[in-house]
Structure formats: C-alpha cells, structure tokens
Amino acid sequence: MANEKYDAIVVGSGISGGWAAKELTEKGLKVLLLERGPVVEHVKDYKTATLPPWEIPHRGRRTQEMLENHPNLRRDYVLNELNLDWWAHESDSPYVEEKPFTWFRGYQVGGRSLLWGRQSYRWADVDFEANAKEGIAVDWPIRYKDLAPWYSYVEKFIGVSGSKDGLEILPDGEFQTPVPMNCVEKDAAEKIKAHYGNARTWTIGRPANNTDPLPGRSGCQYRNKCSLGCPFGGYFSTQSSTLPAADATGNLTLRPWSIVRRLIYDKDTQKATGVEVLDAETNQTYEFDAKIIFLCASAFNSTAILMRSATDIWPGGLGSSSGELGHNVMDHHFRCGANGQMEGYEDKYYFGRRPTGLYIPRFRNINGDKRDYLRGFGYQGGASRSGWSRDVAELGFGAPMKEALTEPGPWSAGFTAFGEILPYHENQIRLSDTVKDKWGMEALVMSAEIKDNELKMRKDMMNDMAEMLEIAGFKNVTTFDAGYTFGQGIHEMGTARMGKDPKTSVLNGNNQVWEAKNVFVTDGACMTSAAAQNPSLTYMALTARAANFAVEELKRQNL
Numbered sequence: 001m002a003n004e005k006y007d008a009i010v011v012g013s014g015i016s017g018g019w020a021a022k023e024l025t026e027k028g029l030k031v032l033l034l035e036r037g038p039v040v041e042h043v044k045d046y047k048t049a050t051l052p053p054w055e056i057p058h059r060g061r062r063t064q065e066m067l068e069n070h071p072n073l074r075r076d077y078v079l080n081e082l083n084l085d086w087w088a089h090e091s092d093s094p095y096v097e098e099k100p101f102t103w104f105r106g107y108q109v110g111g112r113s114l115l116w117g118r119q120s121y122r123w124a125d126v127d128f129e130a131n132a133k134e135g136i137a138v139d140w141p142i143r144y145k146d147l148a149p150w151y152s153y154v155e156k157f158i159g160v161s162g163s164k165d166g167l168e169i170l171p172d173g174e175f176q177t178p179v180p181m182n183c184v185e186k187d188a189a190e191k192i193k194a195h196y197g198n199a200r201t202w203t204i205g206r207p208a209n210n211t212d213p214l215p216g217r218s219g220c221q222y223r224n225k226c227s228l229g230c231p232f233g234g235y236f237s238t239q240s241s242t243l244p245a246a247d248a249t250g251n252l253t254l255r256p257w258s259i260v261r262r263l264i265y266d267k268d269t270q271k272a273t274g275v276e277v278l279d280a281e282t283n284q285t286y287e288f289d290a291k292i293i294f295l296c297a298s299a300f301n302s303t304a305i306l307m308r309s310a311t312d313i314w315p316g317g318l319g320s321s322s323g324e325l326g327h328n329v330m331d332h333h334f335r336c337g338a339n340g341q342m343e344g345y346e347d348k349y350y351f352g353r354r355p356t357g358l359y360i361p362r363f364r365n366i367n368g369d370k371r372d373y374l375r376g377f378g379y380q381g382g383a384s385r386s387g388w389s390r391d392v393a394e395l396g397f398g399a400p401m402k403e404a405l406t407e408p409g410p411w412s413a414g415f416t417a418f419g420e421i422l423p424y425h426e427n428q429i430r431l432s433d434t435v436k437d438k439w440g441m442e443a444l445v446m447s448a449e450i451k452d453n454e455l456k457m458r459k460d461m462m463n464d465m466a467e468m469l470e471i472a473g474f475k476n477v478t479t480f481d482a483g484y485t486f487g488q489g490i491h492e493m494g495t496a497r498m499g500k501d502p503k504t505s506v507l508n509g510n511n512q513v514w515e516a517k518n519v520f521v522t523d524g525a526c527m528t529s530a531a532a533q534n535p536s537l538t539y540m541a542l543t544a545r546a547a548n549f550a551v552e553e554l555k556r557q558n559l
Helices: 013-025 064-069 125-134 144-158 184-195 238-248 300-307 398-404 452-471 536-555
Strands: 004-011 031-034 252-256 258-266 269-277 286-293 336-342 359-360 377-385 410-421 426-437 442-448 475-481 516-521
Touching: 004 013, 004 269, 013 031, 013 238, 013 286, 013 536, 031 286, 064 238, 064 516, 184 252, 184 377, 184 452, 258 286, 258 300, 258 398, 258 410, 258 516, 269 516, 286 300, 286 536, 300 426, 300 442, 336 377, 336 452, 377 452, 452 475, 516 536
Parallel strands: 004 031, 004 286, 031 252, 286 516
Antiparallel strands: 258 269, 269 286, 336 410, 336 475, 359 377, 377 410, 426 442
C-alpha cells in the first residue's frame, strides 16, 4: 500500500505541536498531527472538572494502590485520582535514572497543555546574550528582537493576563486585564518598591488564563481546577485554542495512538521523507510522507526520535554529528524560599481562587549586582488567609470548632524561587541498551545533576526572600529548602540545542536540523539556555516563527 502523503507532519499535540498544527494549516498546508496517546475532547472528556468532592471516591486524593503503582509520580503533587490518566504510566513508559531524575509526561492529545502551570513570561535580551558574554556553552543564534513580534502574536491568541511593569529584565507583552493582587500583597509590594526602588519588583503573575473573552473561551472562573481541564476554556490548551483553529481550516488530520519510532531520511537529498509510526493499539507499523516535519513531542522524546533516525549514517542518530544531541539537559531548580505571617488585615478577604500568584523577576547578576555564581532566579508565590481545613488546636471538637472554621484564619505568605540551571554538556540523556517500553522501544537513560553554581544560588534563593518578607512587614519569617531532584520543575529543556555552527549545535537559528533542513524542532529540546522564567511562552513563539519560515521556504522551493 502506498504511503499517505501530507504537506507537513507534526509529531506531538501539546503546547508546541498544537501551535505548529494551527500555523501550518492556516497557511494552507495539509497537516498530519500525530499523538502517541488517546483523544481528549474539549469539555466532554474533562471527567472530574465539575464534580464536587463528595462525588469523587477518595475526594481527589491518592490511594495506597496508586502509591504502589506509581513510584515516580508519587514524588510530587501530580499523583492523585482526579487526572491520573493524563500522566504517563511508568509501567508502560519506563526510564532509567543513572542519576536521580523526576520525569512527568503527558501522553494524550493536548499533552501537558492540559496540565501546565500557565505562567507566561517573555525572555529579555540578557537571557539570549548570557551564554556569549560568559563563555558558557554556545551563543543563541537569535536575540529578543527576533522573537518580540512572535511573543506578541502568541500572547494575543492565547490570552495572557498581566500588568505592564516597564522592566527590562521582564519585557511587557500584549496583556489582558490583570488578575488583582489582594490587599496584603498590594501593601507589601509598595513597601518593597519604596525600599529597593526599581531594583526589586513584586507584580502579579502573567498566566495564560484569559480574563477577557476570546473566541470559544468565556474566561477564567476562578475555580482553581485548571489541571482537570477547563470546560469554560479559561486557560490556554491545545483543546481550547490551537486544535479548534487548526480543525476549522479543513486541512488537519489528527491521528491518536501513533508512536513515532523514527524519521525516514534520504541521504541523497539530505532530507527526511516521512515518519515511521507504530500504532499503540494494534502494534502495526505505518509510514507517512511529508515535505516538512515538526518535532514537538516534548524535549526528550523529540530527541529520542532523532537518536533513532538515520543511524545507518550517524550511529548517534540524525543531528548527532556535532556531538551535542542528547546533551545540555536543563530544568529549573526550585523548592526553596521563605514564608512569613502578617498581623492585622483580619477584616479583609478576597474573591475566588485566582489562577496565579505574585511574580518577583530576577534581580541578581544584573544592573551592577555581582554574586559568586552565574545567572539568577525569580520567585512565585503570594499571600492568603488559611481556610476551613486549618487545624484549630484550641477548639478541637464540637460546635465551637465549627463556628471558628466559618471565619478565615490568619494571613501568611510564601514564595518559592525558580533558579536557572546552566547548560552543562555532561548533563545528558541517551537510549538504553537493555530497558524497553511496552512497545519495544528503547527507554531513555537520565544522567543529570545540579552543580556548585546552582547550590550557591540556592542560599540567596532562601535568604533574599526572607529579607524581603521582613522588609514588607511579615513576622515569624522562616526559610525552607525542600530539596530538588532534577526534572521536578517539569521544565525539561535542551538536548537538541539551537546554535550558529553545525559543529557545536543540533539546530540552526530557524529551528532546522543542520543535517535535514526540512526537519524542525521547536519544543524544549531546542533551548540553548534556560533563563529564570517559565519557558512555554518561548516555545510557542519559536514554533510560530519556525512555521512561518518553513512555509516561506516551501514557497521558494528550498525545502
């Protein structure tokens, strides 16, 4: 049987893959969107999103069976009965921890766009320039000005709420109405501004939760159930935004349960001609042809596909000639910061369960500040009042306790820092020689760790926050370091980095694989450094930019 032919194939339907499908179909290309897991239909398949707690067998918590069956998921908040099926199961898709690594994956249509934290921040010039200025790894082949119009393009479509702060370190964007700070946060932010001037800023976070209506999306309802799927379309996901747009063109073919084993490479034309797909339900193998291919399977899975491709030419896989494929694994190290309590404000409260907290942009190693480590960190957190579930020791039972719990408890605040991890060549992934997944494909071996630079940074990540809380008037301030395992930030980046030279990078400045110019990688694999900000907005901007370039090159018959 002849292979099915398309103008473009997109591998993965998450944040990046959804954007690639939208952009390519809207530009007139016939697109095959491949997803290794099942379909999740918008609204219809959000099974627990509207259920009250008493209709959920274990009130949404984790069971002993779940703890036993999910040794990796149990390491963090992701393990619970509400959305367990949206996280990849370790028994089906194992990986090998040569060094401790926590890898949380979403294998269904929409991927982790259904599950992400939605924090959407632009990078600044300093982030794109840092490698070159410090002699770290390789220089980014692009700068902020190259992405700025694409940041704007993406923000307008996904709906990012936020305030314009005029900060060079955190460029302003195309924002919808910001989510408001509460009274304690407003007063604390003013005290910080008065003390530090413009050196440190407390601002409201910038989530991809639309506060103003968008087509098909009525806006955030302040329910705090984002990770269950939002039937109101209150946050950006593939299901609520990019997939409907792509489908509306009539140019999209979505194929779920399709695991891409490898790209099919023609050494004569130096192009990929298509993909080899394993049907996850039937175990049958298929081949699909296309003029261009976008790898958006999430950072490590996109790299694994390259590693399994063209091995008859390059033993390390397509894109391995530089020696950098699989290397320079990055994440954000976090789980340390400070907490404090605020006296007074007992007559004040706030409305709803907002979809974001405060953000404190990076202030270390910029504007003349110099530390004994490179790069910096930002904070996420906020202030709130404890609710009915707090422990009232003085009123341990009966009517007095019930009456006390009808009133909110005292005000407190907590902030966690997210620190940049440098792109170390020795932090890497590779294909296992012995361990395979349910479908017979090689599992990934993880070998990555934070080093002295990040460990030094963590001291400031705690102490700087404690200092700010005390200046803002909080009492009983304490620091914490809950420990960090690589991958826990769920911001895996690197392994197929962009660069200016095929001898030192996997991709060029347009996200093309140097050895196959019709193959584009636009998810976290392409990142050359990590910055301190959440990376997803940058993935989307890079994807939109690369899709535009790819279509223009097709028109010029260069691909």
